[in-house]
Amino acid sequence: MTTVKDLSHYLADDQLSKQQILDLITLAIAIKKTPENYSQALAGKSVAMIFEKPSLRTHVSFDIGINKLGGHALYLGQQNGKLGERERVSDYAKNLSCYADAIVARVFENNSIEQLAQHGSVPVINALCDLYHPCQALADFVTLAENFSDLEKVKLAYVGDANNVSNSLMLMASILGVDFTLVCPEGFGPDLNIANKAIAFGKVSGAKLLLTHDITELGSQDAIYTDTWISMGDEDPAKKSAILATFSPYQVNHKLMAKAGASIVMHCQPAHLEEEITTKLFDSEMSVAFQSAENRMWAQNAVLVTLLGNE
Ligand code: NVA
Numbered sequence: 001m002t003t004v005k006d007l008s009h010y011l012a013d014d015q016l017s018k019q020q021i022l023d024l025i026t027l028a029i030a031i032k033k034t035p036e037n038y039s040q041a042l043a044g045k046s047v048a049m050i051f052e053k054p055s056l057r058t059h060v061s062f063d064i065g066i067n068k069l070g071g072h073a074l075y076l077g078q079q080n081g082k083l084g085e086r087e088r089v090s091d092y093a094k095n096l097s098c099y100a101d102a103i104v105a106r107v108f109e110n111n112s113i114e115q116l117a118q119h120g121s122v123p124v125i126n127a128l129c130d131l132y133h134p135c136q137a138l139a140d141f142v143t144l145a146e147n148f149s150d151l152e153k154v155k156l157a158y159v160g161d162a163n164n165v166s167n168s169l170m171l172m173a174s175i176l177g178v179d180f181t182l183v184c185p186e187g188f189g190p191d192l193n194i195a196n197k198a199i200a201f202g203k204v205s206g207a208k209l210l211l212t213h214d215i216t217e218l219g220s221q222d223a224i225y226t227d228t229w230i231s232m233g234d235e236d237p238a239k240k241s242a243i244l245a246t247f248s249p250y251q252v253n254h255k256l257m258a259k260a261g262a263s264i265v266m267h268c269q270p271a272h273l274e275e276e277i278t279t280k281l282f283d284s285e286m287s288v289a290f291q292s293a294e295n296r297m298w299a300q301n302a303v304l305v306t307l308l309g310n311e
Contacts, residue, residue, distance in 0.1 A: 025299075050116075104127045137169050223265070265282075
């Protein structure tokens with residue numbers, strides 16, 4: 001049975017080693033193949049799930065995934081308002097640690113994730129924040145491992161808005177040694193600190209990183225990834241039409257796929273059809289969006305089994 005060493009939380013991709021990511025991918029695939037072997041892995045364990053933002057896949061895949069591991073999931077929605085408003089995040093963490101064996105949190109600010117981990121006494125899993133979406137990235141690399149025989153030879157490009165999803169993908173790719181191209185309009189590129197971390201990881205792993213505004217520099221790719229042009233928390237109706245105009249040359253469509261010679265298109269969903277991706281491409285055979293959606297559950301279960309599984 002695969003084990004992942006020395007993981008106490010799952011907060012951000014840059015805190016993971018190459019070996020830990022590879023072991024989590026292997027474990028996710030093992031759980032997917034033989035879920036019955038893990039049906040009691042979380043028996044007697046409860047997981048508190050905080051959601052400050054809306055969610056379909058994350059909520060359902062954690063809830064049903066925890067159930068498949070024999071554990072109990074508790075959903076804490078937005079009725080408690082923004083974390084830190086009704087009571088301090090540190091107190092929230094200490095209270096939840098009295099009852100729950102782990103905390104899953106989708107939050108507006110990365111700082112809330114950090115504080116939950118710092119002040120709670122149970123493992124914390126980042127289920128999306130403004131900077132990272134590490135559960136999605138892990139599921140996406142499971143999907144890439146299923147579609148390509150040698151993960152380290154895959155060329156992955158992300159086209160669109162640099163956001164939590166692209167940050168996590170870029171960091172994981174650069175740790176794993178996967179060549180990664182990020183194409184974003186000017187003014188919508190990655191956080192410099194995160195880009196520098198990825199460049200440093202790439203120097204160790206050998207991953208080639210290209211960050212550009214020029215869509216003609218996309219080059220040849222195996223997989224092209226895109227996500228919404230406007231992430232949760234960034235919505236501003238007054239800016240929407242300007243954003244659509246700025247991003248329209250960056251739409252992922254059949255023409256772009258053909259130009260790059262890419263065989264698969266990836267999307268974390270929800271998809272904004274005819275904006276970042278055409279309906280025709282999203283619905284095509286090339287799309288692995290639903291494979292990745294399913295893999296969210298297996299990837300997260302690998303994280304849960306690692307952090308709090310019964311021996
Ligand atoms: N970048 C998106 C991802 C949604 C799963 C957002 O933060 O809204």
